[in-house]
Amino acid sequence: MAQAAAVGALLGASTAFLAPSAAPAPAPALRGAPHSSRDSTGPGLAGAAGVGAAALGLGLLAARPAATACRAAAVKKKGVKVVHGKEIPWNLFSPKAPYQGKVVENDVHKQTLTEPTGDANWETTHVTFDHGGKVPYIEGQSIGVIAPGPDKKGEQPAKIRLYSIASSAVGDDQTSKTVSLCVKRVVEVDGKFANRQKGEDKPDKAGTAYPENQVYRGVCSNHICDMTPGDEVLITGPTGAEMLLPEDPEANIIMLATGTGIAPMRSYLRLLFHDKAGASSDGGRKFKGKAWLFMGVPYSKSLLYDDEHQTYKKAFPDQFRYDYAVSREQKNAAGQKMYIQTKMAEYAEELWEMMQDEKTHVYMCGLKGMESGMAECFGPIAEKNGLVWTEFAKAMKKADRYHVEVY
Numbered sequence: 442m443a444q445a446a447a448v449g450a451l452l453g454a455s456t457a458f459l460a461p462s463a464a465p466a467p468a469p470a471l472r473g474a475p476h477s478s479r480d481s482t483g484p485g486l487a488g489a490a491g492v493g494a495a496a497l498g499l500g501l502l503a504a505r506p507a508a509t510a511c512r513a514a515a516v517k518k519k520g521v522k523v524v525h526g527k528e529i530p531w532n533l534f535s536p537k538a539p540y541q542g543k544v545v546e547n548d549v550h551k552q553t554l555t556e557p558t559g560d561a562n563w564e565t566t567h568v569t570f571d572h573g574g575k576v577p578y579i580e581g582q583s584i585g586v587i588a589p590g591p592d593k594k595g596e597q598p599a600k601i602r603l604y605s606i607a608s609s610a611v612g613d614d615q616t617s618k619t620v621s622l623c624v625k626r627v628v629e630v631d632g633k634f635a636n637r638q639k640g641e642d643k644p645d646k647a648g649t650a651y652p653e654n655q656v657y658r659g660v661c662s663n664h665i666c667d668m669t670p671g672d673e674v675l676i677t678g679p680t681g682a683e684m685l686l687p688e689d690p691e692a693n694i695i696m697l698a699t700g701t702g703i704a705p706m707r708s709y710l711r712l713l714f715h716d717k718a719g720a721s722s723d724g725g726r727k728f729k730g731k732a733w734l735f736m737g738v739p740y741s742k743s744l745l746y747d748d749e750h751q752t753y754k755k756a757f758p759d760q761f762r763y764d765y766a767v768s769r770e771q772k773n774a775a776g777q778k779m780y781i782q783t784k785m786a787e788y789a790e791e792l793w794e795m796m797q798d799e800k801t802h803v804y805m806c807g808l809k810g811m812e813s814g815m816a817e818c819f820g821p822i823a824e825k826n827g828l829v830w831t832e833f834a835k836a837m838k839k840a841d842r843y844h845v846e847v848y
């Protein structure tokens with residue numbers, strides 16, 4: 442029963458910006474939920490449900506945000522953060538007391554998503570962890586992973602690395618007990634740093650090795666990319682409030698991703714167009730707006746989740762648009778390298794119009810250079826309309842319609 446309640450609470454709550462179709466069972470009070478227990482057993486499932494139901498309250502608590510906010514203000518709760526009057530799960534597990542999860546087989550995606558390109562860092566993986574329902578999260582958040590190390594300065598275990606969550610709140614298997622990441626394997630050959638001297642580099646799980654060279658292998662990304670079902674993983678978080686979806690089911694969503702910056706976008710798209718949690722009682726989707734994904738990758742062999750995007754495009758042609766820029770294979774009419782902003786420039790008028798609509802949200806994730814790319818793309822059109830792009834972008838940010846997580 443407790444398990445069913447936990448899953449139900451998480452499923453209902455995972456609708457993020459979507460109001461629940463039926464009144465949920467009363468959420469167990471957060472106070473008293475065993476947040477303090479962070480040992481290997483973690484909070485019990487019922488405790489996790491308590492956290493989930495209230496913490497994932499973007500949807501569940503939509504009808505009573507003021508009361509929720511007041512309660513949260515009065516009692517500073519562990520494991521939740523109040524964002525725009527709603528509670529979201531927050532740092533349930535710290536680096537000192539992480540959750541110990543297990544790697545599980547993912548029947549939605551094979552682990553390696555990309556194909557060899559000739560570059561040392563060609564591999565990006567999709568890895569799924571079982572969290573037993575104890576690390577609830579919502580779309581747009583991140584978790585931390587602690588690798589055994591040694592880290593750059595020899596620390597063991599290594600310091601945490603953050604990863605954007607690539608699965609929706611219910612997880613790829615829709616049990617609310619798994620979380621998936623999209624991780625690029627960092628491999629640098631004969632670069633500035635090395636943690637394998639000549640002769641030391643051994644084939645990784647994908648079979649790549651550079652025994653003739655000095656190699657730097659990213660500490661945590663290699664730890665994750667080499668994982669096999671059954672392996673243990675140390676998880677912290679969840680964290681992150683910048684990339685959350687709006688509550689309005691009629692919102693429009695423009696997504697801009699370079700490389701693994703696709704992770705949060707995948708999380709949104711699973712909820713919007715795939716999961717049972719995003720389906721309405723008439724068999725349609727709760728999401729009624731438009732979603733437009735722009736993705737930038739170096740090679741067509743590195744197009745991440747292309748199969749899923751093509752499926753959504755086919756099934757929801759009036760709601761989902763998908764464009765990509767393959768930087769090392771495509772050029773625009775002027776012979777320029779095809780970056781995400783070069784591709785967007787082809788639709789600048791249409792995108793600009795969309796952004797004038799208060800229901801439109803822009804999400805950007807990946808390389809930092811995308812921000813100046815946006816200025817290149819929209820600067821001229823903003824000027825034509827008597828505006829300055831940077832000011833317009835600032836106003837959108839202030840209105841919580843321009844969400845940026847770049848690194």
Ligand SMILES: Cc1cc2nc3c(=O)[nH]c(=O)nc-3n(C[C@H](O)[C@H](O)[C@H](O)COP(=O)(O)OP(=O)(O)OC[C@H]3O[C@@H](n4cnc5c(N)ncnc54)[C@H](O)[C@@H]3O)c2cc1C
Nearest residue numbers: 593602603604605623624625627634659660661662701704
């Ligand atoms: C919010 C957030 C979300 C993220 N989401 C994702 C995601 O979804 N997917 C993803 O793949 N990544 C993501 N990242 C990046 C991720 O956190 C890691 O930074 C990435 O995986 C590399 O970690 P690593 O341990 O493998 O590499 P590291 O071992 O940390 O190496 C990183 C770099 O440090 C350099 N280096 C080595 N030694 C030294 C030294 N002594 N001094 C200085 N530099 C040195 C190396 O040359 C290398 O380029 C995200 C980052 C943030 C902040």
Ligand SMILES: NC(=O)c1ccc[n+]([C@@H]2O[C@H](COP(=O)([O-])OP(=O)(O)OC[C@H]3O[C@@H](n4cnc5c(N)ncnc54)[C@H](OP(=O)(O)O)[C@@H]3O)[C@@H](O)[C@H]2O)c1
Nearest residue numbers: 699700701702737738739768780807808810811846847848
């Ligand atoms: N939440 C977060 O903060 C978050 C989440 C996920 C990932 N990330 C970060 O995002 C980055 C993604 O890197 P990746 O290695 O996965 O990507 P990648 O596979 O190398 O793809 C990046 C693409 O962006 C292009 N590009 C380079 N400079 C650009 C610019 N100024 N403007 C637009 N596009 C540009 C690249 O082109 P060329 O290489 O051909 O020049 C390439 O096509 C990583 O640094 C990762 O840490 C951050």
